[in-house]
Amino acid sequence: MQLIQKYEEEMALVRGWAGWMGVALLAVALLGAPWLLRGYQLYIANIIGIKIIVAIGLNLLVGYTGQISLGHVGFVAIGAYAATHFVTALERAAFFQWLGGPFWVALLVGGASAAVFGVLVGLPALRLEGPYLSIVTLGFGLAVQQILINWPAVSGGRIGLFVPTPRIGPWWLDTDRSLYFLVWTSVVLLSLVAFNLTRSHVGRAFVALRDSDIAAEVTGVNLRYYKTLAFAVSAFYAGFGGALEAYVIQYLEPTMFNLYESIYYLAMVVVGGLGTIPGSMFGATLLSLLQFGLSRAQEYLPVVYGAVVILVMAIEPLGLYGRWLKIKLWSKTWPL
């Protein structure tokens, strides 16, 4: 047991030698993975990275701010299509031809355009709560998908939309290994942003308005600002994840962004543990692995997936991270 003497120590991102060991192990694992894993496994790792990004964003909204979103896949779709069209348009411009279209800008464009829609969806959230908010977000997710299906200019109609391969100057990011670095650098950066956000005054404002919005407002938290901010940030993560997904899968069609995807994302957050960022990482990893592990027995996937979700909720309502905290506490006080 270590003694905390200063406020900075309490707020530190990594605590003690055990924490640093963990970070070092994680860094070695992340850097070693592209050489240990092969082809399809790297593709799975990339998809898991994308799911982690979206799940963290969703957790900032659902777990920290307490606003339900049942249409999160709408933001993912907006990010994916915005980034793809941005890159395709720039590729035609002669100036950018040798650059191959600045795809890193496209990632930000994907995130930013989703964030704009996040603000738009966040506005009704100022007046609505609980199930009423859930139907609005659900409607948003369905509307995005239906509009994409009925707007061939954007979605590419029946053929779908092919995503240009990203490249930095002469380097093409056309293998799963090169994409791995793009995806997981983004995962690390965006997780750091999320960790820092949650331990800053913004994160405290989110938690305050989740626990009691009236009390938060009385103590001076600007509800309008922070609620819409939460939606914008969450949508940014989803849009960024969507843009990455476009690069990894290299093909987009509206049916990829259906209601079930939204529920899968929500399940990742809840199974991992609401209001914890490591929880979202656990949840996203576990449920994505489950999805890929069952790819041979595709018809049993929904049954097993649903059963796992129910089982986790029955055994550990706080999610996987809650169980991890209990184990940690138990090991600290051992052998008592």
Added chain:
Amino acid sequence: MFFWQLVVSGLSIGSLYALVALGIVLLYRTSRVLNFAHGDMSMISTMVAYSLLTVAGVAFGPAAVLTLAAGFALGALFYFFVLRPVKEATLLGQIITTAGFSLVLSGLAVVVWGADTKVLPFPLSRAVVYRIAGVSVNQVALGSFAVAVVAMLGLYVLVQKTRFGLAMRAVSQNDVAARVLGIPVRRVFAVTWGVSATLGAIAGMLLAPVTLVNPSMMFDPFLKGFAGAVLGGLDSLPGAIVGSLIIGVAENLFGGYVSTSLRTTVAFLIIIAVLLVRPEGLFGHKFMRRV
């Protein structure tokens, strides 16, 4: 005349959405749980009806009764074996549990009955068309509207006129106080789940001639019923009926005059607009909280 034609067929489909919506509202009022498995429970009941009618060769009347019983059992069993163990979970956790159950049910339907589309033998026919005051109505639409109205009246009598309905209303107001007064709260919850699933089973069987029977048949009607329930106010049973009828008529009018492909989107846009003006729905109670 085209207008009234659209209104009448909208009312007919809206009455089926209303049955779905009533099931959702009934549960929400009593236990504050949004049941995302409602559509799939109805779908499973309809699959049972299909098996009874085609494989077992039961006549339509007894098969319908057995189907409703199966629906009731499914709802009550879900409460006892799935939802009670996760009682500690947060509201969102319970929503996720029902969503998980929905995945299990739709997966089971594919494994057991297959993903192909089936035709449920139905005693009424869509080819028989009546003309009433210049508006033509087919037999299925008329029959399902009639059955839906009877089911709604039955629900009204159950909730408002019986001792059990009184217990249900008491539990929905304050379940701790109800328990103190000696009301068997768990049994009330289980029966409420059963009644809700039975309403869903009726809706599923009546929708079968329109949507045909397959594992995703209730997806769209469930969303519309949910939307209708929210539009009417989630804690109001009459609100669920009115909201669903509005959804049915509005989407039919939009489909008739503008385009059929964006119908669902428009239905949701209407709801968002209404909720912005009345955040608690048309007939719902205002949110009140102690600070």
